[in-house]
Structures are given as C-alpha cells and as structure tokens.
Amino acid sequence: xxxxxxxLRKIVPPTPLLQTEISGRSICxxxxxxxxxxxxxxxxxxxxLTDLSAEERQRGVVAFSxxxxxxxxxxxxxxxxxxxxxxxxxxxxxxxxxxxxxLGAEVILYDRVSESREEIAARIAEERGSVVVPSFDxxxxxxxxxxxxxxxVGQLAELGLAAPERIVTPCGxxxxxxxxxxxxxxxxxxxxxxxxxxxxxxxxxSGEIVGVQPSPPPTSCDALQTLQVAALxxxxxxxxxxxxxxxxxxxxxxxxxxxxxxxxxxxxxxxAVALAALLAGxxxxxxxxxxxxxxxxxxxxxxxxxxxx
Amino acid sequence: xxxxxxxLRKIVPPTPLLQTEISGRSICxxxxxxxxxxxxxxxxxxxxLTDLSAEERQRGVVAFSxxxxxxxxxxxxxxxxxxxxxxxxxxxxxxxxxxxxxLGAEVILYDRVSESREEIAARIAEERGSVVVPSFDxxxxxxxxxxxxxxxVGQLAELGLAAPERIVTPCGxxxxxxxxxxxxxxxxxxxxxxxxxxxxxxxxxSGEIVGVQPSPPPTSCDALQTLQVAALxxxxxxxxxxxxxxxxxxxxxxxxxxxxxxxxxxxxxxxAVALAALLAGxxxxxxxxxxxxxxxxxxxxxxxxxxxx
Numbered sequence: 001x002x003x004x005x006x007x008l009r010k011i012v013p014p015t016p017l018l019q020t021e022i023s024g025r026s027i028c029x030x031x032x033x034x035x036x037x038x039x040x041x042x043x044x045x046x047x048x049l050t051d052l053s054a055e056e057r058q059r060g061v062v063a064f065s066x067x068x069x070x071x072x073x074x075x076x077x078x079x080x081x082x083x084x085x086x087x088x089x090x091x092x093x094x095x096x097x098x099x100x101x102x103l104g105a106e107v108i109l110y111d112r113v114s115e116s117r118e119e120i121a122a123r124i125a126e127e128r129g130s131v132v133v134p135s136f137d138x139x140x141x142x143x144x145x146x147x148x149x150x151x152x153v154g155q156l157a158e159l160g161l162a163a164p165e166r167i168v169t170p171c172g173x174x175x176x177x178x179x180x181x182x183x184x185x186x187x188x189x190x191x192x193x194x195x196x197x198x199x200x201x202x203x204x205x206s207g208e209i210v211g212v213q214p215s216p217p218p219t220s221c222d223a224l225q226t227l228q229v230a231a232l233x234x235x236x237x238x239x240x241x242x243x244x245x246x247x248x249x250x251x252x253x254x255x256x257x258x259x260x261x262x263x264x265x266x267x268x269x270x271x272a273v274a275l276a277a278l279l280a281g282x283x284x285x286x287x288x289x290x291x292x293x294x295x296x297x298x299x300x301x302x303x304x305x306x307x308x309x
Numbered sequence: 310x311x312x313x314x315x316x317l318r319k320i321v322p323p324t325p326l327l328q329t330e331i332s333g334r335s336i337c338x339x340x341x342x343x344x345x346x347x348x349x350x351x352x353x354x355x356x357x358l359t360d361l362s363a364e365e366r367q368r369g370v371v372a373f374s375x376x377x378x379x380x381x382x383x384x385x386x387x388x389x390x391x392x393x394x395x396x397x398x399x400x401x402x403x404x405x406x407x408x409x410x411x412l413g414a415e416v417i418l419y420d421r422v423s424e425s426r427e428e429i430a431a432r433i434a435e436e437r438g439s440v441v442v443p444s445f446d447x448x449x450x451x452x453x454x455x456x457x458x459x460x461x462v463g464q465l466a467e468l469g470l471a472a473p474e475r476i477v478t479p480c481g482x483x484x485x486x487x488x489x490x491x492x493x494x495x496x497x498x499x500x501x502x503x504x505x506x507x508x509x510x511x512x513x514x515s516g517e518i519v520g521v522q523p524s525p526p527p528t529s530c531d532a533l534q535t536l537q538v539a540a541l542x543x544x545x546x547x548x549x550x551x552x553x554x555x556x557x558x559x560x561x562x563x564x565x566x567x568x569x570x571x572x573x574x575x576x577x578x579x580x581a582v583a584l585a586a587l588l589a590g591x592x593x594x595x596x597x598x599x600x601x602x603x604x605x606x607x608x609x610x611x612x613x614x615x616x617x618x
Binding site for chain 1: 318319320321322324325326327328329340342343345347464467468469569570572573574575576605606609613618
C-alpha cells in the first residue's frame with residue numbers, strides 16, 4: 001500500500017485533512033471530494049493501471065460504474081494514454097456522465113434494472129482483449145483506495161497527532177472501507193450505508209454475505225447502490241471486526257447542508273453518509289476519529305433538493 | 310517569512326493546492342477558503358499574536374474587520390488564551406458575526422458610514438492597554454499572509470513542478486498581495502478588486518496611493534471594501550511591478566458558480582474575484598499560474614443570489 005501511495009504522490013497532491021468539531025468533539029475529515037475528478041476512486045484506478053503490462057495497456061481497459069469509478073479510471077487512463085471504455089447506468093447523474101466523456105472515455109449506457117453491467121463489460125473485454133478494472137472486487141483497487149488512510153496517518157503525524165483509533169467511512173462495495181482497514185490496522189472501522197442499501201452492514205452482523213433485499217427504496221446515494229459486496233472486501237472487514245450502520249435520506253441531506261455551511265464543501269449524497277452518521281448521533285466520535293468525505297459529484301437539482309438550499 | 314510558515318505548520322495543515330484547467334490551460338489554485346475559519350487571515354493573526362510578549366498577551370488584543378480578519382484574530386487568540394475585542398461593521402455578514410462570537414471574541418458593532426473603526430479600536434486599546442492588530446497595515450500581518458505563497462511553492466516542488474511565474478490574487482488592503490510579492494519574488498503579481506473598489510489598481514497605475522472614489526457602488530465583496538490602502542502594502546506591490554484589474558458582480562457570481570460546479574468549493578464573493586478575472590478572460594493564465602481563492606465565508610442568501618443556485 002505504501003507503493004500505491006508513493007505512485008499517487010507523484011501525480012496528485014494529498015487531499016486535505018480538515019479539523020472540525022461535532023458535539024464538542026474534535027474530529028478529522030479526509031476530503032476525497034477534492035480529488036481532481038471529485039472522488040477517491042482515482043487512487044485504486046491509478047494503482048491498477050500503472051501496474052498493467054505494456055501489452056495490456058495497448059489493449060485498453062473496460063470498467064463499469066455509476067460514475068465515480070468511471071471517472072477515476074478515465075482520469076488514470078488519459079494520463080497514461082490508455083483507451084478506456086466505461087459501462088454506466090443510463091440513470092447516472094448527468095455530471096458524472098459528462099465528466100467521464102470529457103475525460104476521453106467511451107461511455108456505453110445500460111439499463112440498471114434489465115441489463116447486467118458485468119456481462120456487458122465481459123463481452124467488451126472479450127471482443128477487444130481489454131482488462132476489466134472492477135470497482136471494488138480487486139486487490140489493486142482495495143489497496144489503492146486504502147492509500148487514503150495511510151495518507152491521513154502521515155498528515156496527522158505532521159501535526160504531531162496520533163493515528164486514528166476510529167474511522168467512519170461511506171461503503172458501497174467496500175473497496176475503500178477494506179482498504180482503510182488494511183492501511184490503518186489499529187483503527188476500528190465503522191462503515192455507513194444508505195437505508196435499504198445496507199447489505200454490508202447486515203453481512204457483517206450476520207457473518208456471511210447477504211445482498212440488498214428485493215425492491216430497495218430509491219436513494220440519492222448513487223455511488224453506494226451496490227447489490228452485493230465481494231468476498232474480498234467482506235472478508236477483510238469481517239476479520240478486522242468492522243461494523244456498519246445505515247442513514248436516511250434526510251440525515252444525508254442534513255450532512256450535505258452542514259458541510260456547505262460549515263466546511264464550505266460541496267458533497268454528493270454518497271460522499272456525506274459518514275458525516276451524516278456522526279451528525280445524527282448514530283455513532284460517536286472518540287478522541288481520535290477520522291471521517292471520510294468520499295465524493296462531491298452531484299447534480300445541482302439533487303444538491304438543492306437534499307440541502308434545502 | 311519561513312518563520313511564519315514554520316509556526317503555522319505546527320497548528321494547521323497546509324491548505325490544498327488544486328489543479329484545474331481554464332481555457333485549456335492548467336492552473337493551480339491555493340484554497341485558503343478551507344482554513345479552519347474559512348479564510349487566509351489566520352496566517353497573519355497567528356504570526357502577530359505568537360510574537361506578542363507575555364505582558365502584551367495579558368492585556369489582550371483589539372482588531373477591526375468586516376469578518377475574516379476578525380475571525381482570524383479571534384481564532385488565534387482563543388488558541389493562545391488571549392482576550393480579543395473585535396470592532397465590526399453592523400452590516401457584516403451574519404455568518405462572520407456569529408463565527409467571530411463563537412470563537413470567544415467580544416464583538417463591538419459600529420456604523421460603516423458614520424463612525425470610524427480606527428477611532429473606536431484606538432479608544433479601546435487606550436482604555437485596556439491592548440495591542441491593536443491591523444488587518445493589513447502591519448509587517449507581521451503582511452509576512453504571515455505571504456506564507457500562503459511560500460507554502461504553495463513547497464507543494465508545487467513536491468509534485469516536481471516549478472514555482473509560479475504569475476500569481477493572481479484578490480486584494481482588499483493588500484496584505485495578502487504584498488505578502489505574496491515578498492514570498493514569491495520571482496512571480497508577477499496581478500491583484501484583482503471589485504468594480505468601484507479598485508483603489509489599489511488605480512494606485513498602482515498612477516504610482517501613488519489614491520482612495521476609493523466617492524459613493525462607491527454596492528458590492529457583495531465585503532472582504533475587499535477597503536477605502537484606502539497603506540503605504541506598506543502599496544510600496545511593496547509597486548516596487549515589484551504589480552498590476553491590478555477589477556471584476557464585476559456578475560463575473561464574481563459566475564466564478565462562485567464555476568467553483569461550486571467544477572471545484573466542489575463554496576467561495577465567498579471576495580474570495581472568488583481572482584478566479585473571476587481568469588474565467589472572464591480579463592487576465593490570462595501563463596504556463597505556471599497560481600490563483601488564490603482567499604475565503605469562503607458567505608451567507609446562504611448571498612450565495613444563492615450570486616450563483617443563481
């Protein structure tokens with residue numbers, strides 16, 4: 001993981017580590033929404049794509065994603081001169097679709113309900129000989145995303161502060177959460193999901209992988225709409241004793257508004273759920289708690305609706 | 310100035326340096342709006358207050374400001390256990406008034422039109438034996454604010470990039486701009502002011518200090534409403550060949566909206582004017598241009614009005 005961080009350090013500056021107070025307790029925030037493409041996803045993408053062989057690079061990469069992983073892969077691919085094809089749901093936020101195209105990737109849309117993005121991606125990979133870059137079920141991706149934790153530990157040390165004893169993080173497929181668990185092994189990991197999409201929370205509670213229950217409610221957290229997590233990410237989190245919880249749309253919107261008012265940051269719904277859990281009092285900050293703000297790619301209409309702005 | 314930066318580094322992390330593109334040109338942004346109190350002002354305040362003698366610290370400090378300097382002084386004073394009295398215009402943004410009070414400072418309101426804040430502050434200083442901490446006309450303040458430039462040079466070096474050859478910065482009394490000119494002597498300095506409040510621009514063009522012309526238009530850039538700059542800041546900027554320009558309310562609002570959409574940042578009007586100058590094509594980015602986003606303390610109503618959100 002140190003290798004992943006070292007590779008990243010040559011192309012992007014560390015994301016900011018902000019200090020704030022919630023309920024009188026000082027907490028640290030890792031602001032991944034300020035990555036060049038607006039989310040932590042370029043960490044894993046860069047780590048994976050830079051480790052492709054010269055021959056693999058020539059054949060291009062294919063990925064599927066609602067948007068942040070798409071942009072992360074597209075961003076890394078452009079920097080490395082690799083052709084990227086991204087399979088995205090037709091209902092992805094316009095901003096994420098536009099940004100992915102603007103980064104030079106070929107975007108193929110699919111219907112979230114009736115089509116399988118895995119099958120579409122596999123077919124393209126087969127046809128073109130491209131490498132599939134999964135959004136979380138991949139050791140490079142997990143390791144790359146975890147570099148956010150290692151980076152935060154370094155930033156805390158520069159301020160003379162100890163490593164976090166607790167990390168509260170948004171969770172979709174668990175790539176980021178598992179990476180943080182590996183990168184900061186002494187920290188307790190609390191993952192946060194949207195209500196109705198809390199499959200990792202229930203999986204961790206039951207000790208085995210369970211998917212999202214049928215007909216999940218609509219959520220504005222498009223980045224966290226994973227139907228089932230992977231053995232890779234689940235096993236890491238379970239072995240580290242991670243636990244989870246879910247937050248509501250209202251709690252998520254309140255956190256987005258709080259970040260706007262108090263942190264001067266624009267967060268997307270999925271990027272605000274960990275903060276929401278703390279603000280709603282669903283989990284407590286300890287002396288040394290690190291909260292991950294994972295992304296900021298949100299359409300204006302969604303932002304206004306969620307924040308009441 | 311290295312000393313000022315060294316002192317700061319022990320209490321706050323560096324503010325982020327973001328890279329973005331404007332008109333196909335890569336530029337770097339120094340995000341001072343993400344300082345703990347939302348603006349660069351704690352740099353100068355911390356440098357000044359930490360150099361007070363033990364006896365001076367006991368007698369407290371007094372400052373006058375529309376808000377960002379107020380919060381910077383209040384923030385530094387609280388960290389050092391010094392009593393702070395801040396003289397603020399009664400029409401300061403509510404957020405700035407509230408934040409200054411929340412930081413434990415005593416706030417004394419005055420009428421911007423009929424009263425002199427300098428006289429009120431001088432009277433309080435006389436009565437209490439307090440040290441006056443000016444918002445720009447003070448060598449410590451200039452040096453402290455300039456640490457933002459020195460910090461950016463270090464961040465660029467870590468990415469293997471050369472120091473900026475051009476810095477575009479908002480300008481009120483010129484403390485920040487003069488500090489940048491001292492801290493990054495090889496860079497050309499372009500200062501940006503709101504239309505009708507471009508006294509530094511006109512002073513630099515004419516070679517002598519001229520004040521704001523009578524009955525200046527209303528501006529949302531409360532942080533940049535300085536009626537006349539100081540010899541200290543003017544002389545530094547003139548000797549370095551700095552030039553200036555003015556941007557309109559519409560251009561400023563467009564920049565705030567652009568930062569919201571593309572940078573995921575909330576900027577206050579005065580904090581967005583340098584970015585506005587580039588986006589409006591009033592000044593060009595060279596190969597290595599650094600743009601200062603100086604603050605983010607804005608009321609919701611003003612934010613919505615300016616951005617059309």
